[in-house]
Amino acid sequence: MKNILFASTMLAMTIATVSAQGVPGAHFLENWDLNQDGKVSLEDAAERRSDIFTMFDADENGELSGQEYQLFDTTREEDAALNAGGHGQGGMRRAQQGLTLEFNDVDENGVVSKDEFVSKTTDWLALIDRNGDGTVTVEDFGPIK
Numbered sequence: 001m002k003n004i005l006f007a008s009t010m011l012a013m014t015i016a017t018v019s020a021q022g023v024p025g026a027h028f029l030e031n032w033d034l035n036q037d038g039k040v041s042l043e044d045a046a047e048r049r050s051d052i053f054t055m056f057d058a059d060e061n062g063e064l065s066g067q068e069y070q071l072f073d074t075t076r077e078e079d080a081a082l083n084a085g086g087h088g089q090g091g092m093r094r095a096q097q098g099l100t101l102e103f104n105d106v107d108e109n110g111v112v113s114k115d116e117f118v119s120k121t122t123d124w125l126a127l128i129d130r131n132g133d134g135t136v137t138v139e140d141f142g143p144i145k
């Protein structure tokens with residue numbers, strides 16, 4: 001079941017790559033805007049982070065170990081490499097930064113619990129929300145107008 005979920009997510013990411021090329025932030029929106037209203041709200045982001053956590057918690061013990069986190073890191077790198085701009089774009093770089101073990105391991109014990117990961121959603125969204133309106137849209141990516 002976990003593998004099927006994982007495979008379908010990877011497929012969705014691949015499809016998003018094809019349709020979102022060239023528009024900064026569009027790929028992010030396609031992955032994170034769950035109710036497809038053009039904005040990633042705190043609710044969207046928290047729910048998606050919770051899903052992602054579950055996906056990468058291979059032994060289902062409620063924590064991402066260093067080893068489990070490595071797979072998560074690799075998957076994000078591959079996804080970024082597939083996308084136009086990759087790590088280079090400011091918005092995507094901030095988004096990636098907020099998904100690292102260092103960012104999410106609040107008590108610095110080397111593993112990330114689900115509570116830590118989901119509770120960091122607010123800080124993570126604030127990091128990406130460049131214009132400070134409380135949600136992430138394509139306006140928070142790309143060149144500053």
Ligand SMILES: [Ca+2]
Pocket residue numbers: 057058059060061062063064065068
């Ligand atoms: Ca685990």
Ligand SMILES: [Ca+2]
Pocket residue numbers: 104105106107108109110111112113116
């Ligand atoms: Ca921790």
Ligand SMILES: [Ca+2]
Pocket residue numbers: 129130131132133134135136137139140
């Ligand atoms: Ca915003």
